[in-house]
Amino acid sequence: MRLQKTAHTSLPWRIHALTRDFAVEDVWSFHTPGAGPDDFPAMLAAMRAGGGLAKQTGPARYLFALRWKIGALLGWDKPSAGIGRRVASLRDRLPGDLRDAPRGPDSPNLPLTPVYELDTEAARELANKTVHTVMHLGWVRGANGDHELRMAVLVKPNGLFGRLYMAAIAPFRYLIVYPSLTRRWERAWLDRDHEKGTSR
Template identity: 80%
Template sequence: MSRLAETAHTEQPWRIHALTPDFTVEDVWSFRTPGAGPDDFPAMLAAMQAAGGPAKQPWPVRALFAIRWKLGALLGWDKASAGVGERVVSLRDRLPADLREAPRGPDNDAMPLKAVYELDRESARELANKTVHTVMHLGWVQGADGDHELRMAVLVKPNGRFGRLYMAAIAPFRYLIVYPSLTRQWEQAWRERDQMRAQGH
């Protein structure tokens, strides 16, 4: 994994740009997928899903998420009234007809981010609470070595000054704990994708 400049996301012809003009690019990361070809994005998404979500992360990451959800419950950050479709309108309401008719991708209770759309080379998921409306965009691009690789961009629209302070406060935890662990999980999922398929995952 490596952190990339904002332009690594903004200069790609992604469909997400037209849907998020009021969002800010918070992070852009690349993930190694050796041997990947131009048509392997669905295989990568399937491998990531098989690898599991936050529940399959090491204990430091699980502990951080547990603390965050506990604080959210105590302070009312994650009430339904603060989420997508309540405090903020879902990005799905901004979709043009062709994207609205495209597959959304699977949702499950283990993944708090919910699918907006899923295409052959990009997908988007969103989450909203009292602090922020955020989008995780995944894209599939050719890397410098010729192989294709996964790119993740995190787009955010903080909820006022409180939301901006919240994003600043959690930044060290994202960079030092969450993203490195996520990288190990996703890159290992790519390496082990054939074994996972053979086991029926």
């Protein structure tokens, strides 16, 4: 479910101090029935076990395949346009305690590089010729008392071209990508409970 940007900005996440030059693009919530305050690591593990693009719906897989194809043809995703080349990694901005905290594992299912991973929040980043983007995952108590996953997408477009790119892909994010991601991640949580034989 799409949320107002204040659902992210009003909470005391550590990411705020690192992304003052980024804009909050999207905030999304994912239902995790029965989840408690200490279940964020379990949710992250369930998401990783649930797989990446290969397990998305057909339309979402097609969109990502098309995006990577166009990016390859136009050189959007060359290493020279990425983290550590065109832009510095957010890890360069980390204070000492976050720098010493676990980054989180690299995942072949996600084209994003881990920045940090804590008990209730984690961040990953990606950069190319269009944008430097951060995916922030947070664990919050929902209206029904259960905890739930929230994702915020923060962006710093690469000039006018990057801003036009973000505007052009917005309908596809809202109509196809995020609904598909919601089904995948919420199912990952439910499957994780089923596999462990728990009743939440």
